[in-house]
Amino acid sequence: KLAETQRGVWDVDGSENHHATSKVSDFLVAQLLKDIPAYAGLKYDDGSTPREQYEARLAYWCRWIDSRVRRGLFMEDGGSSYQNYTIEALMNLRDFATDPVLRQKADMFLDLVFANIAEETLGVQRGGPKTRTKEESFRDRVYDILFDSPGASFDLSDYQLGTSDYYPAPAIV
Numbered sequence: 291k292l293a294e295t296q297r298g299v300w301d302v303d304g305s306e307n308h309h310a311t312s313k314v315s316d317f318l319v320a321q322l323l324k325d326i327p328a329y330a331g332l333k334y335d336d337g338s339t340p341r342e343q344y345e346a347r348l349a350y351w352c353r354w355i356d357s358r359v360r361r362g363l364f365m366e367d368g369g370s371s372y373q374n375y376t377i378e379a380l381m382n383l384r385d386f387a388t389d390p391v392l393r394q395k396a397d398m399f400l401d402l403v404f405a406n407i408a409e410e411t412l413g414v415q416r417g418g419p420k421t422r423t424k425e426e427s428f429r430d431r432v433y434d435i436l437f438d439s440p441g442a443s444f445d446l447s448d449y450q451l452g453t454s455d456y457y458p459a460p461a462i463v
Contacts, residue, residue: 292338295346299354306366307375314379317347318386348389355395381454404458
């Protein structure tokens with residue numbers, strides 16, 4: 291529903307990773323349908339068109355990234371079995387958004403996310419909410435696969451990092 295795009299960016303359906311995955315998918319579907327003549331004129335159940343959905347969801351994701359950069363990255367920050375799914379959804383946003391401004395925002399946001407992850411590899415104690423943090427290290431789940439850390443073991447099937455051309459800025463690496 292188009293009304294979903296007017297909610298606050300910190301107001302989520304269920305958990306943050308489910309919300310991000312769902313709402314990125316909604317955006318990308320609207321982006322695709324708006325340019326296919328057979329679908330562009332159809333209406334969603336709420337009466338909106340794919341173009342209206344796309345424009346509203348584009349604005350939502352720009353607001354979402356801006357707010358998260360200003361006030362904190364995630365609610366499920368550092369969750370060893372949650373945050374990776376949110377990051378994967380944001381990588382889809384970055385990889386498949388056709389709007390150059392949103393794509394650049396998503397790219398820079400991921401840089402900030404991976405800078406935060408890189409900082410944790412220094413053996414620091416995580417601060418903040420820890421609401422979803424488990425005992426195992428989040429570093430093992432994301433950082434090792436991205437930077438091919440020596441001795442790391444991981445399952446590529448769990449991550450889309452291997453299918454994206456995203457790579458953090460040199461300062462992060």
